[in-house]
Amino acid sequence: MDVKECMDIFVSHGEKGVLCAIETGSDSTTIAGFALCVALLSLGTIVYSASVAKKQYKVMEKQSETTQEQVVALKTQIVAHERAEDAKRESHSSNTLKAMENEAQIAKKRAMLDILVKLNSDADWMANREKFISLKGQKAGLAQWANKNGASTQVVRRQLNQYELIASGIKNEILSQELYHSFYRTTVVRDFVAAYPFIIAERSTLGGASFYKEFEDLAIKFAKAKEIEDILPEIAKQKIATGEPEI
Secondary structure (H helix, E strand, O other): OOHHHHHHHHHHHHHHHHHHHHHHOOOHHHHHHHHHHHHHHHOOOOOOOHHHHHHHHHHHHHHOOOOHHHHHHHHHHHHHHHHHHHHHHHHHHHHHHHHHHHHHHHHHHHHHHHHHHHHOOOHHHHHHHHHHHHHHOOOOOHHHHOOOOOHHHHHHHHHHHHHHHHHHHHHOOOOOHHHHHHHHHHHHHHHHHHHHHHHHHHHHHHOOOOOOHHHHHHHHHHOOHHHHOOOOHHHHHHHHHHOOOOO
16 A cells, blocks of 8 residues: 555544554555654644655655554554544533533523513512512411402412412523522512412312422422421421531
8 A cells, every 4th residue: 555545544534544454454655654644643734745745755764664563653643643532522522511501501590580670670560569468468368368269369379370480490490590599589488488378278179289389399499497397397307307508
């Protein structure tokens, strides 16, 4: 195999093609030709010109005869280059994955921020929130409005539905839990504690154990043990027993 054929194989099939060719034919011309390819690769330059390759080959041919040691050296160099290229690809893949994860986190924070801005600027939502706070502050609590169809019941349900949607978005990794926790942790927990009797009453009558379940799970995750010990003593005990860290 002459130098041009060696170069053609190297250019067309890369280092793996070179290894395959060496295994099937190890005459001195073939080895020297591929040695030239590897030498050019190690210098960071791949030469596609056959005339330039032949000139380089003649220099190498004059310097020494090709031996079995050169075959081993050639294989070692090729394997080393392959490993280096694999490492580069792995590093690139890792960096790409990190970039994608960062973009996803930014997107979730933007989506959550949009919601928070709307909740604090939309007249209808703000009015509903004020009514909810007023109902929550009544001595009989929110349970008195459960399983009814009046305006007050709709106010409570609308507020709880808002929490349920946000909690679902967080669970499905669409919205940022971190950002919501920073702004609303205390409010979420206090509203859940106040609304828990209402939620239980609605579940028992309507037969839906899943009603506001995402909201409940998120509130429990956000809560400190002492904040829910009156309504969910067993879960509070578990938090204490496991030493569950605060988010």
